[in-house]
Amino acid sequence: MDTEKNPQVEARVFRASVGPHISSGESVPHIMWTVSAALLPAAGLSIYYFGLPALSVLVLSIVSAIVFEALAQKLAGAKITISDGSAILTGLLLGMNLPASVPFYLPVIGSAVAVIITKQLFGGLGYNIFNPALIGRAFLMASFPRFMTTWPLPQGSLSLARPDAVTGATPLGILKEEGYRKLLSHFASRHDMYVQLLLGHRGGAMGETGIVALLFGAAYLLYKGYITWHIPVTFIATVAVLTAVFGGDPWLAMLSGGLVLGAFFMATDYVTVPQLKRAQVAFGLGCGIITALIRLEGGYPEGVCYAILLMNCFTPLLDRAFKAKKFGEASAKA
Amino acid sequence: MFKDLFTIFIASAIINNFVFTRYLGLCIFFGVSKKMETALGMSMTFTAVMVISAALSWLVYNLVMLPLHIEFLKIVLFIGIVAGFVQFADTLLKKLNPTLYYKLGIYLVLITTNCIILAVPLLNTDNNYNFLQSITLGLGSGAGFSLALIIMASIRERLELANIPKPFQGMPIAFIVTGLIALAFLGFSGMITI
Numbered sequence: 001m002d003t004e005k006n007p008q009v010e011a012r013v014f015r016a017s018v019g020p021h022i023s024s025g026e027s028v029p030h031i032m033w034t035v036s037a038a039l040l041p042a043a044g045l046s047i048y049y050f051g052l053p054a055l056s057v058l059v060l061s062i063v064s065a066i067v068f069e070a071l072a073q074k075l076a077g078a079k080i081t082i083s084d085g086s087a088i089l090t091g092l093l094l095g096m097n098l099p100a101s102v103p104f105y106l107p108v109i110g111s112a113v114a115v116i117i118t119k120q121l122f123g124g125l126g127y128n129i130f131n132p133a134l135i136g137r138a139f140l141m142a143s144f145p146r147f148m149t150t151w152p153l154p155q156g157s158l159s160l161a162r163p164d165a166v167t168g169a170t171p172l173g174i175l176k177e178e179g180y181r182k183l184l185s186h187f188a189s190r191h192d193m194y195v196q197l198l199l200g201h202r203g204g205a206m207g208e209t210g211i212v213a214l215l216f217g218a219a220y221l222l223y224k225g226y227i228t229w230h231i232p233v234t235f236i237a238t239v240a241v242l243t244a245v246f247g248g249d250p251w252l253a254m255l256s257g258g259l260v261l262g263a264f265f266m267a268t269d270y271v272t273v274p275q276l277k278r279a280q281v282a283f284g285l286g287c288g289i290i291t292a293l294i295r296l297e298g299g300y301p302e303g304v305c306y307a308i309l310l311m312n313c314f315t316p317l318l319d320r321a322f323k324a325k326k327f328g329e330a331s332a333k334a
Numbered sequence: 335m336f337k338d339l340f341t342i343f344i345a346s347a348i349i350n351n352f353v354f355t356r357y358l359g360l361c362i363f364f365g366v367s368k369k370m371e372t373a374l375g376m377s378m379t380f381t382a383v384m385v386i387s388a389a390l391s392w393l394v395y396n397l398v399m400l401p402l403h404i405e406f407l408k409i410v411l412f413i414g415i416v417a418g419f420v421q422f423a424d425t426l427l428k429k430l431n432p433t434l435y436y437k438l439g440i441y442l443v444l445i446t447t448n449c450i451i452l453a454v455p456l457l458n459t460d461n462n463y464n465f466l467q468s469i470t471l472g473l474g475s476g477a478g479f480s481l482a483l484i485i486m487a488s489i490r491e492r493l494e495l496a497n498i499p500k501p502f503q504g505m506p507i508a509f510i511v512t513g514l515i516a517l518a519f520l521g522f523s524g525m526i527t528i
Binding site: 122135142290294309313316317320 | 485514525
């Protein structure tokens with residue numbers, strides 16, 4: 001039989017391909033959208049606590065992140081990839097790192113720094129060295145320190161009023177300025193303090209207050225396998241242990257500030273942290289040490305943002321240091 | 335005593351890192367951080383020159399300049415000491431490791447005019463440091479500069495593979511990376527200053 005002229009055989013040869021043959025349906029956009037969705041409970045809680053201004057800050061930072069991404073890619077002549085969800089995630093994370101009372105131009109400037117300078121100038125998603133949202137926050141912190149350290153207190157209900165009517169220090173701010181005893185006097189008891197911190201009924205950046213909602217989102221991501229425990233657990237445990245060693249309250253250290261938000265949602269960014277598990281443990285350890293150092297000794301009350309950024313600098317080095325040895329490679333070479 | 339030296343070392347190496355918090359020594363920093371190999375070579379050379387010139391400067395300042403009351407000449411004399419020692423290291427390296435010598439190129443001689451290498455002896459005299467403290471500051475500054483060089487080299491080697499827009503390739507993106515690292519080092523502000 002002449003196989004060359006048999007259309008059935010020809011078609012079968014044409015379709016043959018190498019593995020993998022079964023696709024799980026996972027993709028970068030899918031993961032980005034899932035992580036964004038995992039942040040929604042915390043975002044919703046912050047809108048409940050801080051009112052409509054919180055919603056406007058979140059919307060502004062997300063929309064401007066998308067616009068800047070499209071603009072930068074158009075200028076660079078690259079394919080516009082705003083539908084992959086990474087710009088939306090960056091905008092959402094940046095918004096959640098800001099106090100709800102900031103003026104409208106802060107999220108816009110922050111998004112510009114995050115998306116254009118930190119991400120697109122390096123070649124877009126996958127090439128950036130630093131976490132874009134955190135660079136945006138650090139930039140705003142250096143440029144507008146007054147706005148960035150004025151924390152509205154939760155209203156407790158949806159309110160139309162600008163939240164800056166009632167402002168107060170964050171728990172870590174009070175701890176730094178006035179001490180533990182003073183912080184405790186704001187609450188009915190030590191137990192009440194932990195519960196309030198867990199529920200997020202306190203001053204702080206929008207996304208960092210609702211610890212319960214953050215843990216809920218993080219648990220979903222862990223269950224889906226999009227993040228692994230290595231960095232968050234070592235990060236948080238290191239902060240708790242170091243705080244306890246230097247005479248602080250480890251539970252307070254874990255529940256206050258941006259530790260939960262940072263450890264689960266920003267120190268687990270695929271691009272800016274090491275790939276290998278052992279290197280990730282070292283990364284989390286470094287983040288924890290720097291956070292504890294800044295909280296205990298530094299000029300700022302909170303150091304999670306800077307700790308992650310500083311460890312981002314070490315990511316290429318950690319990837320190199322923990323690289324698996326080739327089989328038979330001489331160890332004396334290094 | 336020991337704690338004091340440790341504080342000086344950490345403060346000069348990390349918290350007040352000369353490159354990222356005072357923006358000194360950028361010429362060599364950008365010049366040799368393109369490859370890890372040259373960055374490592376420069377780190378060792380720089381730290382050695384740093385420690386020895388800090389020691390020599392302290393000896394000259396305390397044994398010669400103070401008795402003769404010629405402290406006002408310290409900038410000129412410190413530059414002279416560093417220049418002489420760098421010339422010595424230059425000749426030594428050419429004999430011992432010619433490959434590294436040619437890779438470091440012009441930057442080795444440029445250590446002479448590096449701001450950090452002059453800043454350290456001047457800081458030592460301003461703070462009235464004793465001999466051990468002076469050497470520790472030199473060692474810490476050298477370690478801090480090495481840290482900056484090694485981080486930067488690892489980042490720039492990774493960026494070789496990145497899809498950076500053409501106008502920003504090479505030096506421009508290196509400046510942006512340095513700016514962003516400096517932003518991260520702001521987190522240490524208000525900790526210890528020297």
